[in-house]
Amino acid sequence: MTLAVALVLQLGLSSSSAPPPDAVAPDSIIESTVADYQDRLAKLTPENPEPYYLLGEEVADVAVEESERAVARRLFLIAYTLWRERGDDRQAASACLAMTTTVTSERDKSWLRAVARSIDPRMEPASWDSAAWAEIDPMVAAQAAVALGSIRSGDGITARQILADPRVARALARYSSLLQGAGGLARILRDANIWPCPDCRNKRTVRSRSSSESGEIICGYCRGDPGPRLRDDEFITHLRVESLLLAGDQNVWSAQLEVDAGAPLRDPDPDTVARVFGIDGTRSLYRDGLWTWPPGTEPKAPGPTVEAPNNKEPPPAQPESKVGEG
Numbered sequence: 001m002t003l004a005v006a007l008v009l010q011l012g013l014s015s016s017s018a019p020p021p022d023a024v025a026p027d028s029i030i031e032s033t034v035a036d037y038q039d040r041l042a043k044l045t046p047e048n049p050e051p052y053y054l055l056g057e058e059v060a061d062v063a064v065e066e067s068e069r070a071v072a073r074r075l076f077l078i079a080y081t082l083w084r085e086r087g088d089d090r091q092a093a094s095a096c097l098a099m100t101t102t103v104t105s106e107r108d109k110s111w112l113r114a115v116a117r118s119i120d121p122r123m124e125p126a127s128w129d130s131a132a133w134a135e136i137d138p139m140v141a142a143q144a145a146v147a148l149g150s151i152r153s154g155d156g157i158t159a160r161q162i163l164a165d166p167r168v169a170r171a172l173a174r175y176s177s178l179l180q181g182a183g184g185l186a187r188i189l190r191d192a193n194i195w196p197c198p199d200c201r202n203k204r205t206v207r208s209r210s211s212s213e214s215g216e217i218i219c220g221y222c223r224g225d226p227g228p229r230l231r232d233d234e235f236i237t238h239l240r241v242e243s244l245l246l247a248g249d250q251n252v253w254s255a256q257l258e259v260d261a262g263a264p265l266r267d268p269d270p271d272t273v274a275r276v277f278g279i280d281g282t283r284s285l286y287r288d289g290l291w292t293w294p295p296g297t298e299p300k301a302p303g304p305t306v307e308a309p310n311n312k313e314p315p316p317a318q319p320e321s322k323v324g325e326g
Helices: 037-043 050-062 066-085 089-102 106-119 138-152 156-163 166-173 176-182 184-194 232-246 253-260 270-276
Strands: 005-008 030-033 205-207 216-218 285-287 290-292
Touching: 037 050, 037 285, 050 066, 050 089, 066 089, 066 270, 089 106, 089 270, 106 270, 138 156, 138 166, 138 184, 138 232, 156 166, 156 184, 166 176, 166 184, 176 184, 176 232
Parallel strands: none
Antiparallel strands: 005 030, 205 216, 285 290
């Protein structure tokens, strides 16, 4: 049985209000999930929000790939939208908190918690001293920094061994917003899998295959310099993340500025959750591989703009002023 099928999700939101790089789910992406969920998705109806939430929990519990987390995120958001429409703030806040399990950015997690508290203050007490910064073990943070350095030097074997530790992956995911400047976590994993150099194995030279040359020559693949080609700004991004990882749990303003790249503070407005994550929560029916609106709830297309006639009479002409007469 095939393990994954394509679930094409229609998203009806404008990109003009797209959030900073830590946002997710652009329009018309394809999300993959386990084939067994296909029939259960088709049975969901907006009359009962709870099955959306329960299925979202089930998918989130086993999610490994971003595509699987995206499916759970949509299910939670649909439940959130339906419960808010019914005025069930407690359940809506629960769905909002559940969405924190489907995002990796600490900024997104904090924002969702703030939204949940704004809906129902009982959900989670505010904390000015978040424990998130203290959760990273110093040894794990040091290993994450070593992984970045190993990737830059082309030592993919060491990098892969370190990144196999889920604690290291979570530590790097905490800085996903900042890492976007260097291709994000996806590029880190890709570079770790590409290197060492497939031709010279990082020896920098290879034996010449030409009859006119003998001995060792500079490797044509890595050009004698193993590792990914990083622009100056990408190299600086790596160093910033390493600096933050090795700085321990010192929670200072300058560190926070580096983590969120100076992104503006987002107001925890419950009405903006769908827009921030690029998901139309009103499309609650899954039919023929597409998320669509329930019958009779489709948004009406805007009609042509008709300019209102101007029935006002022009003001009477003012007598010409004659300056200097008299």
